[in-house]
Amino acid sequence: MAQSFANLLEQDQATIAPLYGKVDINFVKGEGSYLFDDKGDKYLDFVAGIAVNGLGHQNAGIKAAIVEQLNHFNHISNLYPNYPQIALGRKLLEITGFDKAFFCNSGTEANEGCIKFARKYFNRKGEAHRQKIVTFINSFHGRTFAALSATGQPSIREGFGSMPGDFVHVPWNDVDALKKEIDGNSCAIMLESLAAEGGVMTLSKEMVEAINSLQKEYGVLVILDEVQAGMGRLGTFLGFEKYGLNPDLVSLAKGIGGGLPLGAVLLRQKIADQLKPGDHGTTFGGNPIACAAGLSVVEQIAQPALLKNVEERSAELRAGLSKLAEKYTSILAVRGEGLILGLALDENLPVGNVITAAREEKLMVLSAKGNVLRMLPPLNVSANEAREAIAKLDAAFAKVSK
Ligand SMILES: Cc1ncc(COP(=O)(O)O)c(C=O)c1O
Incomplete structure (x- = not known):
């Protein structure tokens, strides 16, 4: 397939539904922490496919696992057990201590699964009235209807008509508001271990304690959305391990x-124990090629050296970001944990301006809600690359601060 179009962005706009604000770069290759465009320019990729490419581009283990599975079959359906799915499931359960795995295709679908399983659980126990799910303002759980209803950002729900009911949103880290909404008739508390899209917001100790005690007192289920913060991003295999939560259901993607x-x-x-064949399902979920790739990912991310790298690079990046915050008054705060890091910016400096300036310095970064600059480097990013990112950001801030 041709790798290049004249007027790429124009061609995109003429062809693809207008749902994304896209940048006019034709990336033709990725390698490790870098992306290369058709002009041969090299960009340091601190977007990582929005927290997808935890092991960078062209990881040898992932590549080999995909090729190996392609030599067997691409797909056989969930009517038959298959080795790649079971191998990945076993590895995940072994690492996390959970009891069963269900595979699907995306984050929103994983959250739909969590919501359906939580409601079915109470329904089968004869407590069908327990439907209410409390989530947080600033949360992001996905774009399908139940996940959208769970998402606490009104702008994302706007214009889509009525939402699936019994979702309530309380402010992030507001313990009193959460306590007011939970009782013996509630179904679940649903949250991210770090609200990434919602502004790179970390959980308070008080909130963690409140969730743990509400779970014990009322038997309310805890659903942890680890779609962005899981898989090593916070320096632990799953994000909640850092905080001492004890979820009943976890979503990954x-x-x-x-x-x-x-x-x-x-x-x-x-x-x-409360689920039966036919309760839920998906054609592609647990696709053997995706699971083969997933097993390689999970094996690599679970390595102590990789998780240590996340902690070490995080500390270096935070130190570098803090120096920038001292230098540029438009940076109000350094936020985040592990390798989900953010800079809260003064409203007079739109985050888009910094993202553009960083791109001109050949550094890819992205935004989060509330005028926040977000960085999601690969988990195996090197110390040199972390230094390079800070230098490029410094140059970008110098340009926009003039
Ligand atoms: C925390 C969280 N949950 C769910 C989703 C939705 O995932 P997907 O886009 O794969 O449906 C995202 C995507 O950004 C996310 O960050």
Whole structure:
């Protein structure tokens, strides 16, 4: 297939539905932490496919696993057990201590699964009235209807008419507001271990304690959306391990497939016990090629050296970002954990201006809600690359601060 079009962005706009604000670059190759365009320009990729390419571009292990599975079959359906799915499931359960895995294709679909399993659990236990799911303002759980209803950002829900009911949103880290909404009739509390899209917001200790005690007191289920913060991004295999939460259901996607579409739900046995064939399903979920790639990803991410790299690079990047915050008054705060890092910016400096200036310096970064600059480098980013990113950001801020 031809790698290049004249007027690429124009061609895109003439062809693809207008749902994204795109940048006019024709990337033709990725290697490690870098992307290359058709002019031969080299960009340091701190977007990583929006937290998908945790092991960078062209990871040898992922490539070999995909090729190996292509020599067997691409797809056989969920009517038959298959080795890649079971091998990935076993590895995930072994690492996380969960009891069962369900595979799907994306983050929103993993969250739909969590929501359906939580409601079915209470329904089968004879408590069908327990439907209410409390989530957080600033949360992002996906674009399909139930995940959209769970998402606490009104702008993302606007214009789509009525939403699936019994979702309530409370402010992030507002313990009193959460306590007011939860009782013995509630179904679940659903949250990200770090609200990434919603502004790179970390969880307070008080909120973690409140969630743990509400879970014990009322038997309310805890659903952890680890789509962005899981798979090593916070320096632990799953993000919630950092905070001491004890979820009943976990959703995974993004980083787990090594660039192929793959999502997963991890379940406790008590929930799996209430599910039956036909309750839920998907044609492509757990596709053997995606699962083969996923097994390679999971094996590599679970390595202590990789998780240590996340912590070390995170500390270096945070130190570098803090220096920039001292130098440029438009940076109000350094946010985040692990390798989901952010800079909250003064409203007089739109984050888009910094993203453009960084791109001119050949550094790819992205935004988060609330005028926040977000960085999602690959988990195996090197110390040199981290230094390079800070130098490029410094140059970008110098340009926009004039
Ligand atoms: C925390 C979180 N949940 C869910 C989703 C939705 O995932 P997907 O786009 O794969 O449906 C995202 C995507 O950004 C996310 O960050």
